[in-house]
Amino acid sequence: MKNLLILGAGTSGTMMANHLRSKLYLNEWKITIVDQYKTHYYQPGFLFLPFDTYTEKQVKKVGKKFIPKDVIYIQKKIEQIFPEENKVQLEDETLDYDVLIVATGSKIAPEETEGLVGPLWKKDIFDFYTFEGSLALRNKLRDWEGGKLVVHITEMPIKCPVAPLEFAFLADSYFREKGMRDKVEITYVTPLTGAFTKPTCSTALSYLLKEKGIHMESDFAIEHVDNDTKEIVDYEDRRIPFDLLVTIPTNMGDEVIEKSGLGDDLNFIPTDHNTLQSLAHENIFVIGDATNVPASKAGSVAHFEAETLTDNILLYIDGYPLKKEFDGHANCFIETGNKKALLIDFNYVTEPVHGTFPFSKIGPLKLLKESVFNHWGKLAFRWIYWNMLLKGIPIPFVHRNMSFKGKVFDIKPENK
């Protein structure tokens, strides 16, 4: 028997287990998946939890439920990967592999910024990229009386790059509904030059910030948090005061990647952009947030990657050249508040565009335009995630590569 080992049972790892069990000959291949945590979180839900839109229960399930029965599931901590020996050391056993899939994801590293994990952490400073952070923020918001709310990104890349902006939009709606919008000043602070990470979006959507009365501070690279004066401070001593800071700390790959000498300076693994094979070892493949590919770190990207990677693993096993297929395709709903949302569709080289999705001229979803229908789409996605996406069931009409049908290239990005 040969061994295919998957590290991490998050969105990517779980999808790969489901795809491969139906594609590999199980009398020749043993598939094993390792993850130290019992709970599988629906991470897009962390955006809604703080505003009491979702409950705790709606965003977590037992991870094992989504792993097929003929895949061996080991709930243990991964200590180190030994790529030269094709071995992975767990807390109390060592596994051999013929093919390794690394799906260890990314996580926040608040300790990277001086003063972030200080006296104000979880009192006036919160993250919403963890279940615990998101929940603590919900409890804080429930009886917060208002003041300066600062929504802040530390550095790129981050998981779900539009989530911080969505948070600001949803916060605007939340405080309006509570009848206290006049007591809250919202500032959006980004290390980039524009609010959106893609220039066409910044051009097409800058009206949203104005409409919602959200003030923006751009080109802000944080140096430290001043816990005494309650300010964030950048490298040129620009200071932004806050009463409540909602920050996206530095995102990094898992420490096991660093320990194993496989990562870059943020512990992301150098990976071929189109085949998803690791650049250093031909029998190691990487998927999802764990890669260093210049695509968004998002579930939709992982979903498209999983389809290409499944084909490539089968090709690799049979000794064929890999398909240079993955194009960085991402397809993301952006909540804009007031029960509306946008949809964007883009890849490595093509910026988000206007048009309809998934059907040319029909839609029903509109690209880069706010609509109630898009918002329903985002909410429906939770069901799709648990019931289709994780199980590797194809989502009808949504192709792994970006399609140019029904797209209108009418936005010229501003140059900054």
Added chain:
Amino acid sequence: MSVKTIAGVAVNVSEDGYLEDMTQWNEEIAKEIAKEIGIELTPKHFEVIKYLREKTEAKEALTIRKVGKSGIVDIKELYKLFPKGPLKFSSKIAGIPKPTSCI
């Protein structure tokens, strides 16, 4: 894309003034771009520029964090050398493409 004469050399530049071909670069071009931005180049600047060019040739993506760990400067010093957007300006002066850490 357009052609611009910098320090007596005709070079291809992008819409926002970044060199399209890093092999067309020389130190005089660097000095002239720096002057337009308002930076007087010192040997320390050139150490950073050399590092940026080497990493770009090796096809490694550049970030402020990476330059801060280069052993040449820390992030604070990088901001002192290239104020108001250190990676954007240092890349422009180094004749390499505009950094794209925006994903």
